[in-house]
Amino acid sequence: MFKKKPRARPHNLRDAAKPLDDFDRLARKRLGLPPPEKLVNPSRRRWLPPLLLLLLIACLISYGVFRQRKHSAALPPPRTLTVAFLDVGQGDSTLIQTPSGKNILLDTGPPPAAGPLFAELERRGVTRLDMLIISHPDRDHDGNCLAILRRLPTATVVDSGFVKGSPTQMAMLAEIKRQNIPFVNVTQQRLAGTSQDLGDGVMLTYLAPDAYSPTVSSPDVNNSSIILKIALGRVSVLFMGDAEGPERATLLASGQDVQATILKVAHHGSQNGTDDTFLARVHPEVAVISCGLNSYGHPNPVTLDALRRAGANIWRTDLQGTIKLQTDGRTYQVGLSPK
Ligand SMILES: [Zn+2]
Numbered sequence: 001m002f003k004k005k006p007r008a009r010p011h012n013l014r015d016a017a018k019p020l021d022d023f024d025r026l027a028r029k030r031l032g033l034p035p036p037e038k039l040v041n042p043s044r045r046r047w048l049p050p051l052l053l054l055l056l057i058a059c060l061i062s063y064g065v066f067r068q069r070k071h072s073a074a075l076p077p078p079r080t081l082t083v084a085f086l087d088v089g090q091g092d093s094t095l096i097q098t099p100s101g102k103n104i105l106l107d108t109g110p111p112p113a114a115g116p117l118f119a120e121l122e123r124r125g126v127t128r129l130d131m132l133i134i135s136h137p138d139r140d141h142d143g144n145c146l147a148i149l150r151r152l153p154t155a156t157v158v159d160s161g162f163v164k165g166s167p168t169q170m171a172m173l174a175e176i177k178r179q180n181i182p183f184v185n186v187t188q189q190r191l192a193g194t195s196q197d198l199g200d201g202v203m204l205t206y207l208a209p210d211a212y213s214p215t216v217s218s219p220d221v222n223n224s225s226i227i228l229k230i231a232l233g234r235v236s237v238l239f240m241g242d243a244e245g246p247e248r249a250t251l252l253a254s255g256q257d258v259q260a261t262i263l264k265v266a267h268h269g270s271q272n273g274t275d276d277t278f279l280a281r282v283h284p285e286v287a288v289i290s291c292g293l294n295s296y297g298h299p300n301p302v303t304l305d306a307l308r309r310a311g312a313n314i315w316r317t318d319l320q321g322t323i324k325l326q327t328d329g330r331t332y333q334v335g336l337s338p339k
Contacts, residue, residue, distance in 0.1 A: 011181070081202055081232045083325040084337060085264065086120045086316055087317045088113035089292030091140030094239065095124060096230055096266065099200035104131040106228075106239060108144035117144055118151070118321060120177065127156040135241035136170070136225040137164040140268075141252060145172045160209055160241075161187030163222040186226050187211050193256060198230075205229045208243070213250040222267065223247040229260060233329020238282060240266030240273070248278050261332065262286040262325060269299025279310035286334055287312035288323055 024114040031096065082097040096104040103126050109117050132154050134142045135337025148154070157176050163169075176183050178268060186192065192210040195203050208227040225241025238260035241253070251258060263284035267273040287307045291298040299316065307314050315323045315334060322337040 002273075009114060079200060079232070079328050081200075081235075081327050083230065083237055083262075084120070084124065085288050085315075085317055085323040085325075086117065086291055088117055088290070090239075090268065090294040090298070091143065091292070092135065092268070092290045093117055093141075093144075094290075094335075095121065095126065096201045097124065098198050100196055102130040103128065104133065104198070104204075105129050105148065106133045107135050107141040107185065108132075108148050110140045110143040112143075114144050114147055116256055118147075121152070126152065128152055131156045131158060133158040133226060133228070134160065135239070136160050136162055136221050137166060137169040138221055138242065139166075139168060141242070142168055146175055149175045149179065149181070154179075156182045156184060158184040158186065158226070159339070160224050161224045162209075162219060162221055166203075167249045168322070172221045177229075187224070193254070200232075202230065202232045205231070205254050206245055207238075207254075208251050210250065210254065213247070213254075220246070225266075227251060229258075231330040232327055233331045234261075235327040235329055236260045237262040237264060237325065238284070239264045242267040244270075244272040245275070248275070252281060258282050260284055262288060262334070264301070265303065266306070267298075268296070269303045271300040271302050273300070273303050274306055276306055276309065278308055279312070284310065284312045286325075287314050289314065289316045289318075291316065291318045293318070323339065 057202050058208055079099045081099060083338055084095045084097075086093045086095060088107065090107040091113060092107040093109040094104065094106045094115070098104075105121075116292075117321065127273065129148070129152050132145065132148060134145055136142075136155070137160070146168065149157075154197045157172075184191070186206055188211070189210050191206040192208050193206070195205040206226065206228050209224045222242040222244050225243045225247060226239075227241060227247070228239050230237045230239070236259075238258060240263070248266070258278075258281050260282050263274075263282050263286070265287050266271050269289035289299045304314065317323060318335055323334065324335050324337040325332060327333075
């Protein structure tokens with residue numbers, strides 16, 4: 001009995017094509033034609049060069065875009081730090097504006113200066129504060145802090161930690177709590193000797209008050225002032241608050257670097273605001289005194305003489321109005337700020 005042998009199933013298309021190949025070879029032999037070229041998909045070969053060319057173009061475009069992006073990302077922002085010593089009469093208020101637009105207000109002046117203060121802030125495009133720093137809770141420094149907190153969204157408030165318990169200070173603390181604003185206490189958090197990067201190469205360094213300084217064990221509002229330095233590159237500004245002899249001595253004893261290009265003279269240029277020893281360590285090129293009409297004799301001639309002996313170029317808000325410092329970290333300009 002004839003048994004039909006099951007036909008082997010081809011394993012793949014190549015096997016399936018084999019009979020056709022055999023037929024083709026036999027036909028070519030009979031017709032005297034040359035054998036076919038080795039089977040290579042001719043369409044694939046034809047597309048290969050344009051495909052490679054397209055790949056090359058795509059690579060070049062991607063590389064160009066990447067280079068362009070890298071180049072624009074590497075472009076440095078305009079690196080100008082501006083410090084405006086605002087004319088707030090007999091008191092202190094300084095606006096620090098970093099190259100990328102951070103606004104830091106150090107002190108707010110006395111209550112009568114509220115009008116000029118807000119006009120100055122508006123003129124400088126300040127609609128919010130990244131930091132409000134109160135050097136110490138005396139009215140010529142914290143007098144407008146409540147108004148500031150109510151009018152300008154404020155990201156952080158920095159306080160010396162000295163508890164005066166004045167109505168102004170209590171109102172400020174209540175407002176901070178009400179708005180749930182992050183609050184920094186330089187003394188409690190032992191920030192003296194630490195630095196904060198404000199971006200764009202601008203560094204803020206707290207120098208005082210120190211929780212373990214003699215000035216804090218026998219508390220005194222002026223001698224618990226926040227002393228800080230703002231620096232960009234080679235140019236720096238040392239802010240002294242209303243520190244007098246005791247806090248100054250503690251600062252020098254701490255061994256911290258007090259050298260600065262510009263000195264914001266302590267305590268409105270009072271007699272106890274600076275001395276030769278201190279000025280020899282700071283070695284300022286410029287001294288700024290913030291004061292107004294007053295009965296305290298600020299600035300004191302003794303202090304002015306000491307500053308002249310130290311070779312500092314003296315600027316005064318009571319005589320010249322708001323004073324503006326601009327620096328790129330290498331050079332700086334100090335001048336008057338037109339109103
Ligand atoms: Zn003061």
